Amino acid sequence: MKPDIQSILAGMTLEEKAALCTGASAWTTTPVERLGVPEMFVADGPHGVRRMANPHHSKGSLPATCFPTASCMASTWDVDLIYALGQALAEECIALKVDVVLGPGTNMKRSPLGGRNFEYYSEDPYLAGQMAASFITGVQSKGVGTSLKHFAANNQETQRMLISARVDERTLREIYLPAFETAVKKAQPWTVMCAYNKINGTYGSENHRLLVDILKNEWAFQGLVVSDWGAVHNRVTALKSGLDLEMPGPRDRRVQAVVGAVHSGDLDESIVDEAVRRILRIVFMAAETPKGAPFDASAHHALARRVAAEGMVLLKNNGILPLQSAKRIAVIGRAAQEAHFQGGGSSHINPTQVDRPFEELQKVAGDAELSYAEGYPEGMAFDQSLIDAAANMARPADVALLYLALPEAKESEGYDRTDLDLTGQEVALIKAVTSVQPETVVILNNGAPVAMADWIDGPAAVLEAWMMGQAGGGAIADVLYGRVNPSGKLAETFPIRLADTPAYINFPGGAGEVLYGEGIFIGYRYYDARAMPVQFPFGHGLSYTTFAYTNPRVSATSFRDVDGLTVAVDVTNTGKVAGKEVVQVYVHDHKSRLARPPQELKGFAKVELEAGQTRTVAVSLDFRAFAYFHPGYRQWITEDGEFDIRIGASASDIRCTLTVTLQCTLDLPSILNRDSTLRDWVEDPRGRRAMEPFLHLFTAPTQAAIAAHSAAAAKGDTAMMGNFMLELPLREVLYFEGVKLPVSPEDMLERLLAQAHGRPT
Numbered sequence: 001m002k003p004d005i006q007s008i009l010a011g012m013t014l015e016e017k018a019a020l021c022t023g024a025s026a027w028t029t030t031p032v033e034r035l036g037v038p039e040m041f042v043a044d045g046p047h048g049v050r051r052m053a054n055p056h057h058s059k060g061s062l063p064a065t066c067f068p069t070a071s072c073m074a075s076t077w078d079v080d081l082i083y084a085l086g087q088a089l090a091e092e093c094i095a096l097k098v099d100v101v102l103g104p105g106t107n108m109k110r111s112p113l114g115g116r117n118f119e120y121y122s123e124d125p126y127l128a129g130q131m132a133a134s135f136i137t138g139v140q141s142k143g144v145g146t147s148l149k150h151f152a153a154n155n156q157e158t159q160r161m162l163i164s165a166r167v168d169e170r171t172l173r174e175i176y177l178p179a180f181e182t183a184v185k186k187a188q189p190w191t192v193m194c195a196y197n198k199i200n201g202t203y204g205s206e207n208h209r210l211l212v213d214i215l216k217n218e219w220a221f222q223g224l225v226v227s228d229w230g231a232v233h234n235r236v237t238a239l240k241s242g243l244d245l246e247m248p249g250p251r252d253r254r255v256q257a258v259v260g261a262v263h264s265g266d267l268d269e270s271i272v273d274e275a276v277r278r279i280l281r282i283v284f285m286a287a288e289t290p291k292g293a294p295f296d297a298s299a300h301h302a303l304a305r306r307v308a309a310e311g312m313v314l315l316k317n318n319g320i321l322p323l324q325s326a327k328r329i330a331v332i333g334r335a336a337q338e339a340h341f342q343g344g345g346s347s348h349i350n351p352t353q354v355d356r357p358f359e360e361l362q363k364v365a366g367d368a369e370l371s372y373a374e375g376y377p378e379g380m381a382f383d384q385s386l387i388d389a390a391a392n393m394a395r396p397a398d399v400a401l402l403y404l405a406l407p408e409a410k411e412s413e414g415y416d417r418t419d420l421d422l423t424g425q426e427v428a429l430i431k432a433v434t435s436v437q438p439e440t441v442v443i444l445n446n447g448a449p450v451a452m453a454d455w456i457d458g459p460a461a462v463l464e465a466w467m468m469g470q471a472g473g474g475a476i477a478d479v480l481y482g483r484v485n486p487s488g489k490l491a492e493t494f495p496i497r498l499a500d501t502p503a504y505i506n507f508p509g510g511a512g513e514v515l516y517g518e519g520i521f522i523g524y525r526y527y528d529a530r531a532m533p534v535q536f537p538f539g540h541g542l543s544y545t546t547f548a549y550t551n552p553r554v555s556a557t558s559f560r561d562v563d564g565l566t567v568a569v570d571v572t573n574t575g576k577v578a579g580k581e582v583v584q585v586y587v588h589d590h591k592s593r594l595a596r597p598p599q600e601l602k603g604f605a606k607v608e609l610e611a612g613q614t615r616t617v618a619v620s621l622d623f624r625a626f627a628y629f630h631p632g633y634r635q636w637i638t639e640d641g642e643f644d645i646r647i648g649a650s651a652s653d654i655r656c657t658l659t660v661t662l663q664c665t666l667d668l669p670s671i672l673n674r675d676s677t678l679r680d681w682v683e684d685p686r687g688r689r690a691m692e693p694f695l696h697l698f699t700a701p702t703q704a705a706i707a708a709h710s711a712a713a714a715k716g717d718t719a720m721m722g723n724f725m726l727e728l729p730l731r732e733v734l735y736f737e738g739v740k741l742p743v744s745p746e747d748m749l750e751r752l753l754a755q756a757h758g759r760p761t
């Protein structure tokens, strides 16, 4: 029988309610035994289950499968695979008696220096949102909860618990919120975890606008909001702001503060009740799933290997891969013996087993003879003798495989990276080995981009193997030998140098504040806008076969925004082996009132094709695929006009372009005010209508500028005068133009405003 939450709530004392709103231990909620309310057990996340044996401890987790981290997951671009991964995670939660896994993390990769980027999906909100939604749906399909984190604008580790992200409304809506929005609307995570940081001066845990107005009201989030561990500052303010559950506990003084605030009248008890209702709903939902059934560790290890192989990105290949006839293989680098497969911090999993890359390679390399050299010491030390030994071993070999891992000191939760570089020893090693052995493959283990400009020309191939999870060693062997045809595509741009990156001059800020000065232009949106070369573009990834795109088509060349449209293309595997292609659909707006990125990813599909096979790939584009957030209207708007639909294999490899015409169906209110410029008036349909009867009173140049409607379109000296007027507030134009009006300019302005806003004049 389902528990009656309303009557349980009615039977609870204020003290019990306040206690339920704060954890009982580091990982459990507070039970109310008297009323049959069980405790709920939570565990990190996001790429494995970090279940503490003792709920009061933060160390000593039980063995669980360590899957590849989110950078690798996202590079699969395979929503079904991520769903399957979610289901496997849930099975492990069930076995380990965990009710909610603390993931996925879906913050944007604002700068490649972000210390936790390895735990996040992408620089693109659409891709990240699809990944997060699939992950959540997979986990929750088995009756286990998730925690979508860290809400929101949690994009750096520097001053992680106090920095204030200064980010404008449009940027929040278009870049930092949509992945959360998609995940909430599509998948309804049981919990959402607030961020440590402040957003425009207000802590994530006290941010009423984010937690209540947007998350709970606008997006209709049904679950509970949990704090990040230690993110609550003022418990009463946090409750009022929509933060339901504080973790970790126990924190008796917090409970007392809530009770006291209700007694003093500072806190309305109905606010506590609302939090309790949300918590009880999830606690009882969790209790419905019987726990304890063991999971199939070897099946999950195999799944981890599949995800790793699908997520690895073949960045460069002059034809050396897949390996075929190499008989003597020089295996170089510590990462060949000790897999670097996860990052430091709260996501650190105690793996059930770990593949040793060297051994896995030996298993698939048949009778090839493998030798090994360490190549580089642990950490950041430098040792020339290891480089010399490696080069000597590489010289006579047929092929050298360089396994390079970024040391943990360079990448972890808790602090940001300070550069994009491999260690000095690793770079020197690549140069030394490639100078004696051109047939060298570099295999990288890192969670975020590294700079390559200094050495990329040396090796014959480069495989980005990410923080690849416990089975990644085998996955590398699978890809090197073509047992798996690589199909991973970058979910983030690899820049040439740090100074090229969008947030370079504003990251990580300081003195408590970081300015998101690049606005909506992060990742490829920035590089595209600046026509800037990059090392490897967003969406890039090579295969052992080739694909042709033909017969691109749209369901309608002219369409209404609310109807959206469907894009289709035929994809043919034109090579000799089976493979998978990720078809990416970008949208480019020809003209808009506010600046927009040159193109944005709005759809994708991964398709598997036998050699010679053709399949049709279709992608739907809805209203939001064409809309942008207008801070004046405070809503998503579309504008009449032409858009290009670009279908491609990466952001820089567009194979087909189709032009379509959108009809806007919005009936927008006027946002004109006393400061609005003549241009604002002309561009606002209601404003233009109100002004129409008076336009003939303006001087000829101004009339010309109004007709041309844009400064760029008008030419010559007279046009210059008109353009000058376009940028002035209408009230000033009325003076400067010496327009003979029936009433004073002030009264005229009031009259026009009233008309534009539909008020009586």
Ligand code: BGC
Pocket (backbone or CB within 6 Å): 044, 045, 102, 149, 228, 229, 346
């Ligand atoms: C991290 C969260 C994590 C929590 C519990 C925090 O420090 O930011 O991602 O889920 O700890 O370990």
